[in-house]
Amino acid sequence: MRILLVEDDETIGSAVRDHIAATTHAVDWVKNLADAAEVTSAVKYGLILLDLQLPDGVGIDFLKKLRRKPDETPVIILTARDQISDRIEGLNSGADDYLVKPFNLGELSARILAVARRYSGSPQPTIRFADLEIDQPQRRVRLDGKDVVLTGREWAVLDLLVTRPGAIISKNQIEEALYAFGSEIESNTVEVYVSRLRKKIGKDRIRTARGVGYCLGER
Secondary structure (H helix, E strand, O other): OEEEEEOOOHHHHHHHHHHHHHOOOEEEEEOOHHHHHHHHOOOOOOEEEEEOEEOOEEHHHHHHHHHHOOOOOOEEEEEOOOOHHHHHHHHHOOOOEEEEOOOOHHHHHHHHHHHHHHHHOOOOOEEEEOOEEEEOOOOEEEEOOEEEOOOHHHHHHHHHHHHOOOOOEEHHHHHHHHOOOOOOOOOOHHHHHHHHHHHHHOOOOEEEEOOOEEEEOOO
């Protein structure tokens, strides 16, 4: 998915950004609330990682504005505030999870996947489509009981389709999942990766809605 990181600390921000990118998610990193407001008005994110204490304000205020729009983008708060009252305020303001600094990056990945599963309506980490098994936490795919090796970007496309099985995912949504700001996008990038996936998991597994996008379904 495409993730927005709102964090002004250089050390934490770079560590989180690099970790997320390594797990094949696209990530945009901004360091203040003004930039966060600007990018969220232009891009539909799959999830927001939000610090609370930022140079130009408090993250809770940004979160409340999102929910009033209403904007239902999942939000995980990342903060040094560890009081119970802070957790309660964050969750009551519309956050989906609350992680106190310092945190383990592996735990952050697990929480991101857990929130994504809740929003996709699939609480199980392993999703099955007939003879196709997709283990999201392990980024593992098996077809007819045999492992299927995917590249990072092939996995990013499949992961997006898996979150909404049967629903049509637009070409633009797939492009946003593949690349963060500043990356070049070829005109046929999506078609190339969909074609590669079809060769690996079955050509009829990913269906084309002409002029609209793609969807994942049983063969």
